[in-house]
Amino acid sequence: ARRPGLAAVAGAAWAGLTADFAARRIAPGPGPGEEGWGREWATMAATSAVIPWAAVAHHLRGTAHYRGAPAWPPPVRAVLFDRDGTLVHDEPYNGDPAKVRPVDGAAAALRRLRAAGLAVGLVTNQSGVARGLLTPAQVSAVNDRAADLLGGFDTVQACPHGPGDRCGCRKPAPGMVLRAAAALGVAPWECVVVGDIGADVGAALAAGARAVLVPTPVTRREEVAAAPVVAADLAEAAELVLALAAPEGARRQEARNGARRQHGRNGARRQKGRETSRRARVGSPAAAPETAAGEPDLRHHAPTPAEEVPA
Template sequence: MSPVKAVLFDRDGTLVEDVPDHAAPDRVRPVEGAREALALLRGRGIRTGVLTDQPGVAGGLLTDADVRRVNHRVDELLGPFDVFAVCPHGPDDGCHCRRPQSGMLLWAGGRICAGPAELAVIGSTAADAEAARRAGAHGILVPNGRTRPEETIRADHVAPDLLTAARALLDGPPKGRVLADERPIQQAYRTGP
């Protein structure tokens, strides 16, 4: 297996607090551990990206400009990210990019020159994990308050938080169903062996 070259994060509910039909950049709040997880990955040369389904665009609740403003704020708070990928379609539009379809992941991976086996996707829903599986990427579910128990049960890999998920990817694809990392934080941030 190839080492992980890039990690794509679901935006709402995984990297930042979930605010439905998010149009206000001033409401963007990183989730606990997001900064540390991103710093850990970037410190090892692993590229990072953001994925977001925004059906509010298709429904007329948001504009493309609204989505760009929120993404810009996410980048200000947690970036720089190597790629942002947005699906502006509704659930019934039949697009190839809306998760659990794999189009958005494959597009984002191509933009940063990472093949599916070199990609990891971290998200909080079964759709994130399924999109990763369909793309041939590695998926890690980080449940939040809206993740259904059956989603957690079906996931190939589950981590209790973003930092644990990031640590699990440092030496390659995730190993084991429930990922845990009990190392002290100082040891986790070491760059040497």
């Protein structure tokens, strides 16, 4: 007697939920008397009874098909560093290896990552070549000096183009990240990009990689707010990357990233509201300064300083 009673309760619950589902789908219209409303209501009622069963079947097929598949996201296997402002102190359009000065903690951070078995690469914008301020040989010489001081790189990718070239490799475009991943024999989503500005984060996300932002005085506040992961320095960045290299750590960090992204979106909306209110009071703000290529200067200074400006 107990089982028929439970079956009746379950059947009533299913019927009620199906009716509620159908009503919610029918509510937007068409309403009674409107053209085709009877046929539309009948279709909605019939499909509302079928959709839950189809969804359950789809879920069961997916569970069976992907049983034993590795968890997502996979552990990190490679770390791709920005150069100027991240690993070495920024020298505008530097072509002199003697001026290369590693950032405090850079060598130690890279040693820790290599000791954990991670590949280490370099991805750097070098528009000085396009501007006629550097030669490719000078860029290579500076990269080689950085490698000597920091223990070497498993791959080095440098973009010589300017913003007007509209290439696919200049950060925040994903080209260099994709090339570096291919050179290292890993998937883009097994890489993490470490940099100091939003263009580094943008390149990582565009390529399907993960990103850690290490802010400096030239990093904009909104870039920090939008970054999925932020580290105070390279030592902390290395800790975060090592956590991502462990399967459980990667999943925990991804969950934290989701919460941070939501918080960042909420903050951006609040900031936009404040900016709209401020503009209404004081009028439109002055135009942002431009780079030598006529693009907005995303670092809020004249286009001579940082080579890593995505300009």
